[in-house]
Amino acid sequence: MIFQGDCLLELKKIDNESVDLVYLDPPFFTQKKHSLKTRDNSREYSFEDTWVNIESYKNYIQERLVECKRVIKDTGSIFLHCDRTASHYLRVALDDVFSASNFQGEIVWAYKRWSNSKKGLLNSHQIIYFYSKTANFKFNKVFEGYSPTTNIDQIFQKRVRDENGKTTYKREQTGEYELTKQKMGVPLSDVWEIPYLNPKANERVGYPTQKPIILLEKIIELTTNKDDVVLDPFCGSGTTLVAATLLGRKYIGIDISIDAIELTKRRLAKPIKSHSLLLKNGKDSYLNQDKKILEILETIEAIPVQRNRGIDGFLKIRNIVKPVPIRIQRESESLDNAKDFLLRARKKSGFKFAVLIRTNSRVEETLFDLPKINEDNLLIAEGIEAFSKIKVRLESLI
Amino acid sequence: MIFQGDCLLELKKIDNESVDLVYLDPPFFTQKKHSLKTRDNSREYSFEDTWVNIESYKNYIQERLVECKRVIKDTGSIFLHCDRTASHYLRVALDDVFSASNFQGEIVWAYKRWSNSKKGLLNSHQIIYFYSKTANFKFNKVFEGYSPTTNIDQIFQKRVRDENGKTTYKREQTGEYELTKQKMGVPLSDVWEIPYLNPKANERVGYPTQKPIILLEKIIELTTNKDDVVLDPFCGSGTTLVAATLLGRKYIGIDISIDAIELTKRRLAKPIKSHSLLLKNGKDSYLNQDKKILEILETIEAIPVQRNRGIDGFLKIRNIVKPVPIRIQRESESLDNAKDFLLRARKKSGFKFAVLIRTNSRVEETLFDLPKINEDNLLIAEGIEAFSKIKVRLESLI
DNA sequence: TCCAGAGATGAATCCACCC
DNA sequence: GGGGTGGATTCATCTCTGG
Numbered sequence A, B: 001m002i003f004q005g006d007c008l009l010e011l012k013k014i015d016n017e018s019v020d021l022v023y024l025d026p027p028f029f030t031q032k033k034h035s036l037k038t039r040d041n042s043r044e045y046s047f048e049d050t051w052v053n054i055e056s057y058k059n060y061i062q063e064r065l066v067e068c069k070r071v072i073k074d075t076g077s078i079f080l081h082c083d084r085t086a087s088h089y090l091r092v093a094l095d096d097v098f099s100a101s102n103f104q105g106e107i108v109w110a111y112k113r114w115s116n117s118k119k120g121l122l123n124s125h126q127i128i129y130f131y132s133k134t135a136n137f138k139f140n141k142v143f144e145g146y147s148p149t150t151n152i153d154q155i156f157q158k159r160v161r162d163e164n165g166k167t168t169y170k171r172e173q174t175g176e177y178e179l180t181k182q183k184m185g186v187p188l189s190d191v192w193e194i195p196y197l198n199p200k201a202n203e204r205v206g207y208p209t210q211k212p213i214i215l216l217e218k219i220i221e222l223t224t225n226k227d228d229v230v231l232d233p234f235c236g237s238g239t240t241l242v243a244a245t246l247l248g249r250k251y252i253g254i255d256i257s258i259d260a261i262e263l264t265k266r267r268l269a270k271p272i273k274s275h276s277l278l279l280k281n282g283k284d285s286y287l288n289q290d291k292k293i294l295e296i297l298e299t300i301e302a303i304p305v306q307r308n309r310g311i312d313g314f315l316k317i318r319n320i321v322k323p324v325p326i327r328i329q330r331e332s333e334s335l336d337n338a339k340d341f342l343l344r345a346r347k348k349s350g351f352k353f354a355v356l357i358r359t360n361s362r363v364e365e366t367l368f369d370l371p372k373i374n375e376d377n378l379l380i381a382e383g384i385e386a387f388s389k390i391k392v393r394l395e396s397l398i
Numbered sequence C: 001t002c003c004a005g006a007g008a009t010g011a012a013t014c015c016a017c018c019c
Numbered sequence D: 001g002g003g004g005t006g007g008a009t010t011c012a013t014c015t016c017t018g019g
Helices: A007-011 A054-071 A087-098 A213-223 A239-246 A258-269 A277-281 A291-299 A335-349 A387-397 B007-011 B054-071 B087-098 B213-223 B239-246 B258-269 B277-281 B291-299 B335-349 B387-397
Strands: A002-004 A019-024 A033-037 A044-048 A072-082 A103-110 A125-132 A159-161 A167-169 A191-193 A229-232 A250-255 A313-317 A320-328 A354-357 A378-381 B002-004 B019-024 B033-037 B044-048 B072-081 B103-110 B125-132 B159-161 B167-169 B191-193 B229-232 B250-255 B313-317 B320-328 B354-358 B378-382
Touching (some): A007 A250, A019 A054, A019 A213, A054 A072, A072 A087, A072 A213, A087 A125, A087 B087, A125 B103, A213 A239, A239 A250, A250 A258, A291 A320, A313 A387, A378 A387, B002 B258, B007 B054, B007 B250, B019 B054, B019 B213, B054 B087, B072 B213, B087 B103, B087 B125, B213 B239, B239 B258, B250 B258, B320 B335, B335 B354, B335 B378
Parallel strands (some): A002 A250, A019 A072, A103 A191, A320 A354, A354 A378, B019 B072, B019 B229, B229 B250, B320 B354, B354 B378
Antiparallel strands (some): A033 A044, A103 A125, A159 A167, A313 A320, B072 B125, B103 B125, B159 B167, B313 B320
16 A cells, blocks of 8 residues: 555554554655656656754654554564664654664664765765564564684584583583584674665666665565565655565555655566675675686785776776776787787776786896887786886886 | 773863874663673673663763863864664764764674574674764775775776766767776775674683774774874773774773773783784685585585584575584595595584585485485485485484 | 573684694 | 694673572
8 A cells, every 4th residue: 555645644544553564764864955867867856854953853753653653563663764864863762652672773784885085984884773662573583604714513512601600511421512403593683784776776766765675675574474564654766665565565655755656656566676696696706816816916916806807907006096907818818819808998998008917928028128018008017027117117107 | 191080080180182082982871780700710800880861871971071072182083982772872962062063973893793592683783983073183094995896997987977967977089988097995984894802812801891902993093193192081901092002192091990990001011912814814715615515515405614624514404504514525535535534523523413425426326215324323325316315314313 | 570680592713722 | 834623712692580
């Protein structure tokens, strides 16, 4: 079900204790107008965050939280996605409405992000507060794998305390370790690394503050079962509802904007979910470079590049990365082939110079030879040692 | 300089605007007594966190923050290490004293930790608030490497906005991309993954809530230079002062406990810092399993083990890990050798059964053969397909 | 029914020792 | 002596029991 209108009014139409999970991503207290155009510029979504002060913002949220509490079942939970400038006030509101004793956790959604050049730390996380209505809340335990450093052999062993209260491993009379029967894995942490919705992801519908579906799926799976009811009073582009549908949950969505409601309906008719290769395979799968290549890059102090065809790394001079792509000739590769690859990469992205490092060179160089630049602006290092001269030469060129 | 006493009084003895950085790790609002014995049971450190209510706790902190603000230079900063149950009130206090406009960031210290069996998410982060005294605060920019998934090729390209306000990459008249001259790397994120101070670390001094030195070093390096003054009004075991010393900063430490002061002095005389291999080399360095072995483990749904000799993985049945070690016979390895390795591992840790998977077996099995258990309680699977029968058999045995 | 205190928990990871 | 691995130790814990 989807309702259009101010959620304070719309929530009043919902029965007491009829909802299992509420997820809220309320407007932020930024005192700015947000807007974003769709990719083809056909449509513009916007909303205003305007409150006279932080107290009125807190009140605005709090009176809506009261209604949320009313509609949540005794086994239900609420997740509040917070604005970083006002998260503390939102949590005070949650304490007021749901009581501090029902605080179940502070979830950190961490991601990598395009950087800006502001003074200070690069903001790369958001906070989601998790409160339950009662102590008897529904919670599906989720387990993850062990850290590679864990001594799994050992964690099966039972323990006892000695007279000082220190624990030791329990042994049977035979001297053998006493073992537990099974292990479930590591309980889900409250720090979630989920890639920020890529600006080009199919999932994107051009709505500001859109959240990744997997973030919502994770929340829904933790605290609801099939056919449970999920409510989002600020449903925006409808991510929560889409995630609920994909997981076989029922949903109620509310938003004040007619545009948002229409968008949500369109989205629900044809849900798209990006498959993040990064999440599926882990960061390591991108580390497909030969160990040898990486070692060479390290010795010449270049930074490795994992995903640009034809390029193995970029030049670094005194810890500053320069726009000079580097390729290391493969053993199985002819010089011309290597040049070709590199040249194409250089031209594609408009780099002025590029360096090719030969690893099977038979050419002898003397200390006095100057590095040569060929007609395609490639500098060819006859071996790794020859690279340092090239570095010096390049410094004067770029 | 180290002072013993309530920091509210001791702070009053410090001159106006004489400190560059304040780091506070005040007692938490846990309403409990915390204590920990040193490893040799020679000494016990403890403190109590008891306030009548959250308001009195907030006031307690706030009046100390006012003194902190007074002693901080105009270019100085303050970092407040927060309690999970009261962080929102602490931030309100910071807003009150330092003003919301001087909020510079919310740092997430994320770590992995031994778990416990609680309902809900495993708490594995702590929050540190970063406020400056004025907009003109000292900040040393720190850069990190690019993520392996970054398209480094592209970030050199300059951008312009088109008539619709969309950004596109800038091209020169020739059609070539226009490039920037250099890149520094990625600005330091506000999510810091630093291993929790390990129970076995030599750095540990037996004081409850002791923080890792590198956490403090990171903070000190961000906002101070050499010979600057670092102040910790709740210095506890003195980690902040140790970090300051190691980085050539001056320090002022205050603590109410005489024990803590003595410990701090001893520690400063002989600072010990654990060097974390995990941090230095990254988690990946522990992943030493063969790709082929990993693939086999994946097909039989076992969990891989990275650091136990003779064992490649553990049995998993319906997502539950069982105390049954598994080894996959290497190509270069005789059956007897493989058996030997596995048997030794089985006995060492007291496992009742173990499974060896042959990958070069010539033995033909029929569907009707029951898996055999040899005299050493090893079950030998003649190939990967044969494993499923063993799984069924084991389920009745364990 | 609630609170205090005892007892059980469980994986991370540094250290020390081994080869 | 250097790399690898067995072992120790912890909890700003968590749960359960009993008065």
